Amino acid sequence: MSLINTIAITSSIAACSTVALAGLPNAHTWPMEHIMISMNGTSIEAHVNTSSSSPILLERFAGESYDGNASALDDMYYSDQYGWILDGIVDPGAGNSLWIELVSQTNELETYEGGRRMMIGDQTFDPIFGTDSSAMNWQWSGMMTHNWYAAQSAGDYEATYSIYVGDSAGNAVDGYIAGEVTLNFRAVPAPGSLAILSMGTVFASRRKRA
Numbered sequence: 001m002s003l004i005n006t007i008a009i010t011s012s013i014a015a016c017s018t019v020a021l022a023g024l025p026n027a028h029t030w031p032m033e034h035i036m037i038s039m040n041g042t043s044i045e046a047h048v049n050t051s052s053s054s055p056i057l058l059e060r061f062a063g064e065s066y067d068g069n070a071s072a073l074d075d076m077y078y079s080d081q082y083g084w085i086l087d088g089i090v091d092p093g094a095g096n097s098l099w100i101e102l103v104s105q106t107n108e109l110e111t112y113e114g115g116r117r118m119m120i121g122d123q124t125f126d127p128i129f130g131t132d133s134s135a136m137n138w139q140w141s142g143m144m145t146h147n148w149y150a151a152q153s154a155g156d157y158e159a160t161y162s163i164y165v166g167d168s169a170g171n172a173v174d175g176y177i178a179g180e181v182t183l184n185f186r187a188v189p190a191p192g193s194l195a196i197l198s199m200g201t202v203f204a205s206r207r208k209r210a
């Protein structure tokens with residue numbers, strides 16, 4: 001590799017890394033994928049458009065490091081593409097709320113609490129759904145919430161949840177039927193590294209013309 005190419009690629013990496021330098025994880029690269037929660041009478045229903053043959057992607061941004069609790073995502077394959085959202089009127093009853101409980105998942109899948117898409121600075125990144133010995137159930141505000149999923153190794157992952165009406169302590173309230181949904185993930189080698197290489201090529205060819 002020539003010196004000019006090396007300089008061009010180095011400067012293009014710097015140009016691509018603005019998000020990483022700010023210390024916040026990447027959220028802009030994936031469209032939202034909503035897990036729609038509705039209520040039919042006293043039954044909770046859950047719907048998602050993904051499946052084991054059309055999972056969302058977890059991507060790794062090697063070398064990036066993030067601020068505070070978000071550092072849990074450093075060098076992990078991750079995404080906040082999935083978001084819990086209410087579909088229609090859902091009334092859990094006075095004093096109750098919706099709870100989401102992990103029923104089962106592929107080993108080594110991790111989850112961190114997110115929030116509104118792109119409002120990353122406001123998110124706790126607290127471990128949830130059993131990650132780092134956290135509780136298996138999580139109280140959902142009912143507002144759109146995009147939690148962060150992460151895995152250390154490439155491969156396919158899935159997680160199945162029960163969505164139920166609970167009291168303020170998370171105890172299931174009698175008279176409601178819980179819903180269930182399975183989320184699917186595929187951790188793949190980052191296209192980000194390819195993007196950096198191709199940007200490097202563009203910079204290099206510009207440099208040559210000049």
Ligand SMILES: [Cu+2]
Pocket residue numbers: 032033034083117144145146
């Ligand atoms: Cu959303």
